[in-house]
Amino acid sequence: MDANLAFDALADPVRREILGVLAAEDECSAGAIAERITSVGRTAVSTHLKVLRVAGLVGERREGRFRYYSIDPAGSARDVLTLLHQVFRTGLQSVSDAVPDEEPRSRHAVHGPGTA
Amino acid sequence: MDANLAFDALADPVRREILGVLAAEDECSAGAIAERITSVGRTAVSTHLKVLRVAGLVGERREGRFRYYSIDPAGSARDVLTLLHQVFRTGLQSVSDAVPDEEPRSRHAVHGPGTA
DNA sequence: CCGATCTGTCACCCACCACTGACACGATAG
DNA sequence: CTATCGTGTCAGTGGTGGGTGACAGATCGG
Numbered sequence: 001m002d003a004n005l006a007f008d009a010l011a012d013p014v015r016r017e018i019l020g021v022l023a024a025e026d027e028c029s030a031g032a033i034a035e036r037i038t039s040v041g042r043t044a045v046s047t048h049l050k051v052l053r054v055a056g057l058v059g060e061r062r063e064g065r066f067r068y069y070s071i072d073p074a075g076s077a078r079d080v081l082t083l084l085h086q087v088f089r090t091g092l093q094s095v096s097d098a099v100p101d102e103e104p105r106s107r108h109a110v111h112g113p114g115t116a
Numbered sequence: 117m118d119a120n121l122a123f124d125a126l127a128d129p130v131r132r133e134i135l136g137v138l139a140a141e142d143e144c145s146a147g148a149i150a151e152r153i154t155s156v157g158r159t160a161v162s163t164h165l166k167v168l169r170v171a172g173l174v175g176e177r178r179e180g181r182f183r184y185y186s187i188d189p190a191g192s193a194r195d196v197l198t199l200l201h202q203v204f205r206t207g208l209q210s211v212s213d214a215v216p217d218e219e220p221r222s223r224h225a226v227h228g229p230g231t232a
Numbered sequence: 233c234c235g236a237t238c239t240g241t242c243a244c245c246c247a248c249c250a251c252t253g254a255c256a257c258g259a260t261a262g
Numbered sequence: 263c264t265a266t267c268g269t270g271t272c273a274g275t276g277g278t279g280g281g282t283g284a285c286a287g288a289t290c291g292g
Contacts, residue, residue, distance in 0.1 A: 011127030077204040088193040
């Protein structure tokens with residue numbers, strides 16, 4: 001399973017930061033991401049992007065000389081979540097309850113607000 | 117957030133294997149865990165156990181000269197799940213659908229010893 | 233065609249992590 | 263008290279991964 005790669009990819013703080021940027025911007029070019037990541041240089045961001053892509057956590061869309069990256073919710077992230085839920089039998093309700101409105105930019109009501 | 121430590125702890129295959137053992141056995145002494153982990157020696161298992169404990173993923177119960185470890189669903193695992201759900205807006209329904217309420221003790225593919 | 237831009241890749245260096253054997257400490261048995 | 267068991271920890275070593283600057287390929291603008 002490539003969940004191994006995904007776990008490894010998720011272990012790096014910079015990569016999680018990149019995922020955060022992607023989650024907030026929905027889609028971003030490599031350069032735009034690198035601008036928002038100040039802890040490391042553009043080269044490192046590029047490498048991290050590759051790791052995330054190979055791990056199946058983000059998707060890539062090429063357009064001209066730009067490459068737009070975006071979160072891939074259907075990728076190996078699902079495996080990771082499933083695995084985690086198998087090991088830690090955390091109630092899904094509790095988890096969704098712990099994710100109220102911490103994202104002002106996201107209007108995705110995936111988890112039923114209030115009482116689902 | 118100590119989710120950083122948790123992500124780091126989860127990145128190691130051996131540690132995930134240990135978590136798999138713990139998830140299957142519910143509670144295990146350090147020696148018993150080490151017996152079930154054949155890829156590395158007892159010393160390494162002990163160190164991994166410490167990492168998992170510090171990360172807030174497992175709990176420790178001391179009894180005599182034994183130390184029993186167990187999954188800690190209320191620990192930082194919750195933060196990890198929350199974070200992951202924030203970034204990857206995976207439908208919780210789908211995930212819960214993939215995780216049966218009772219987990220069969222036979223097919224536990226949590227730990228991929230990779231090349232074992 | 234030529235230059236500028238966007239991005240990925242390479243070689244290199246450094247740091248960190250994991251693994252092991254040896255040793256130390258607490259606990260139980262006799 | 264002494265021997266032994268169960269575990270954790272320490273020092274040493276080696277491999278792997280991350281960061282950077284330089285370079286290469288591709289694409290747009292003039």
